[in-house]
Amino acid sequence: MVSEFGFIDNIKSKYGLEKIGDDCAVLPKDGNTDLLLTADMLIEDIDFRLEWTTPEFLGHKTLAVSLSDIAAMGGTPKWAMLSIGVPENLWNIDFLDRFYSGWLALAFEFGVELVGGDVSRSPDKLVIDSVAGGEISKGKAILRSTAKPGDLIFVTGTLGGAAGGLELLENGFRFGELNGHTRDNLLLKQLKPQPHDTPRKLLQRLTIMTSMIDVSDGLSSDLGHICRESKVGARIYAERLPIHPDLAQYFSQNECFDFALNGGEDFELLFTVPRDQSNDVSETCIGEITEKGVEIVENGIARPLFTKGFQHFD
Amino acid sequence: MVSEFGFIDNIKSKYGLEKIGDDCAVLPKDGNTDLLLTADMLIEDIDFRLEWTTPEFLGHKTLAVSLSDIAAMGGTPKWAMLSIGVPENLWNIDFLDRFYSGWLALAFEFGVELVGGDVSRSPDKLVIDSVAGGEISKGKAILRSTAKPGDLIFVTGTLGGAAGGLELLENGFRFGELNGHTRDNLLLKQLKPQPHDTPRKLLQRLTIMTSMIDVSDGLSSDLGHICRESKVGARIYAERLPIHPDLAQYFSQNECFDFALNGGEDFELLFTVPRDQSNDVSETCIGEITEKGVEIVENGIARPLFTKGFQHFD
Numbered sequence: 001m002v003s004e005f006g007f008i009d010n011i012k013s014k015y016g017l018e019k020i021g022d023d024c025a026v027l028p029k030d031g032n033t034d035l036l037l038t039a040d041m042l043i044e045d046i047d048f049r050l051e052w053t054t055p056e057f058l059g060h061k062t063l064a065v066s067l068s069d070i071a072a073m074g075g076t077p078k079w080a081m082l083s084i085g086v087p088e089n090l091w092n093i094d095f096l097d098r099f100y101s102g103w104l105a106l107a108f109e110f111g112v113e114l115v116g117g118d119v120s121r122s123p124d125k126l127v128i129d130s131v132a133g134g135e136i137s138k139g140k141a142i143l144r145s146t147a148k149p150g151d152l153i154f155v156t157g158t159l160g161g162a163a164g165g166l167e168l169l170e171n172g173f174r175f176g177e178l179n180g181h182t183r184d185n186l187l188l189k190q191l192k193p194q195p196h197d198t199p200r201k202l203l204q205r206l207t208i209m210t211s212m213i214d215v216s217d218g219l220s221s222d223l224g225h226i227c228r229e230s231k232v233g234a235r236i237y238a239e240r241l242p243i244h245p246d247l248a249q250y251f252s253q254n255e256c257f258d259f260a261l262n263g264g265e266d267f268e269l270l271f272t273v274p275r276d277q278s279n280d281v282s283e284t285c286i287g288e289i290t291e292k293g294v295e296i297v298e299n300g301i302a303r304p305l306f307t308k309g310f311q312h313f314d
Numbered sequence: 315m316v317s318e319f320g321f322i323d324n325i326k327s328k329y330g331l332e333k334i335g336d337d338c339a340v341l342p343k344d345g346n347t348d349l350l351l352t353a354d355m356l357i358e359d360i361d362f363r364l365e366w367t368t369p370e371f372l373g374h375k376t377l378a379v380s381l382s383d384i385a386a387m388g389g390t391p392k393w394a395m396l397s398i399g400v401p402e403n404l405w406n407i408d409f410l411d412r413f414y415s416g417w418l419a420l421a422f423e424f425g426v427e428l429v430g431g432d433v434s435r436s437p438d439k440l441v442i443d444s445v446a447g448g449e450i451s452k453g454k455a456i457l458r459s460t461a462k463p464g465d466l467i468f469v470t471g472t473l474g475g476a477a478g479g480l481e482l483l484e485n486g487f488r489f490g491e492l493n494g495h496t497r498d499n500l501l502l503k504q505l506k507p508q509p510h511d512t513p514r515k516l517l518q519r520l521t522i523m524t525s526m527i528d529v530s531d532g533l534s535s536d537l538g539h540i541c542r543e544s545k546v547g548a549r550i551y552a553e554r555l556p557i558h559p560d561l562a563q564y565f566s567q568n569e570c571f572d573f574a575l576n577g578g579e580d581f582e583l584l585f586t587v588p589r590d591q592s593n594d595v596s597e598t599c600i601g602e603i604t605e606k607g608v609e610i611v612e613n614g615i616a617r618p619l620f621t622k623g624f625q626h627f628d
Contacts, residue, residue, distance in 0.1 A: 123358075
């Protein structure tokens with residue numbers, strides 16, 4: 001029996017669905033600019049559960065996933081297309097109005113225009129395909145394939161919050177049950193992730209980054225993508241992982257660590273910078289690029305880092 | 315109870331999912347060129363049935379639908395993205411290999427590059443979103459909104475074949491049951507429609523066309539789109555409709571006429587040309603644009619033409 005990851009990896013590599021292995025395809029736009037393109041499909045009961053989220057959160061997350069892909073190339077998002085297959089039980093309620101209001105609020109924040117898409121009927125499950133287009137100066141897209149041994153590895157923000165939120169949802173906790181409860185911080189990381197806006201927030205770093213990816217599958221997985229595409233290794237340090245501070249209230253130390261290392265959907269950015277240019281980088285340095293082998297150092301002892309990756313929840 | 319068409323039209327118009335009401339969104343690309351963008355979602359048991367088609371035909375049709383949208387703007391397709399949600403029962407068989415081989419054969423024919431997409435698991439139904447990008451000289455995209463009273467109305471090829479093929483499928487006939495049977499011509503119109511390549515085939519006409527649309531919902535529906543967007547009327551002549559010649563072998567005269575007038579998915583092109591520039595147009599002239607009201611003339615008697623549009627088959 002082929003696993004889901006094996007099946008999907010096989011199809012993607014066989015048919016070039018991840019062009020040059022990056023978050024976005026890069027196409028020439030004009031003399032100064034490249035076009036960045038990304039597509040993500042979200043399917044009910046695989047990628048989300050309607051009873052766990054709100055229509056507004058789902059609309060937000062739909063666009064956030066695409067914006068994160070563009071951010072991970074260092075680009076600026078410009079437009080998006082939204083295709084949606086809607087089962088009949090959602091036609092007569094305000095579901096789609098609320099979905100679009102969540103989508104449009106994030107689009108407005110990022111200056112993204114909704115230029116098209118499709119609306120179709122679906123037999124039973126809600127199906128969404130989110131496509132976004134962005135721009136970047138010609139030849140400046142930050143790829144996964146250009147990390148060099150000796151580079152330092154950085155990550156923005158904190159890790160594991162989205163995985164912790166997913167675990168809480170699976171255990172019956174819902175957003176907003178207790179007014180202002182800190183639990184909601186973790187649920188929001190899962191349900192309403194905030195994509196990065198690289199040109200605004202990391203502008204001074206873009207020129208020194210040698211590679212970048214967004215943490216969508218999980219740190220171990222996404223670091224593995226950089227190493228595989230760049231044909232390098234990596235060493236990261238367990239004690240440096242920026243574990244989401246609210247996780248410790250609900251989970252054991254081991255669980256928190258596992259969420260930060262292997263949990264998906266944090267949509268933080270993982271990037272590399274040459275050591276001699278890294279003085280001004282204020283994000284968290286979690287390790288360095290090596291010649292080969294991916295390992296994690298814990299209490300001074302190095303062990304191989306296996307890719308666990310993001311497991312869908314059913 | 316809101317109808318499917320009411321629901322979808324409402325959502326599309328409310329959220330601008332059909333930008334300026336055309337087959338593609340038009341965005342500036344560079345100083346000389348506009349970018350055309352189109353997205354179409356195809357969902358199992360709504361838009362196709364696996365037991366009626368072959369994986370190769372389905373791959374072909376997935377791309378054909380997008381290429382037809384670009385042809386309907388007068389553009390040249392350049393790239394495509396394919397997102398696909400696959401149920402587990404299709405993982406271990408050669409379904410996807412065959413699907414992609416059909417897709418890639420048509421892509422090769424049109425010089426279209428597969429630049430990205432997504433592969434996901436689906437709980438039960440196969441779900442496909444096809445996105446394509448094309449190019450056209452700046453400001454030259456042929457819109458639905460620019461037909462003028464007095465223009466003549468033309469249609470390429472023949473009409474009703476795809477609807478007749480669908481009717482045959484619904485009545486239990488399958489492609490290839492009888493070697494070389496003419497019935498297969500109609501089944502192929504439904505299962506493996508051939509999109510137009512406007513720049514190659516209609517190049518000399520593009521400069522004189524005042525509006526264009528592809529016949530995807532059905533002639534009555536798509537003519538209605540042109541009239542609504544252009545704020546004009548139309549008069550067409552029943553006896554001029556280019557009914558697919560093989561339909562008469564299987565259907566009554568009334569049925570053939572209904573398929574040609576209201577059947578969807580022929581992916582022929584419907585366009586308008588000023589009367590004084592129409593001498594060289596060799597496609598079928600089916601009528602003329604008027605000030606207001608959409609009517610059909612049959613045996614010398616005019617009656618209002620109601621939009622029946624394409625009905626999904628379940």
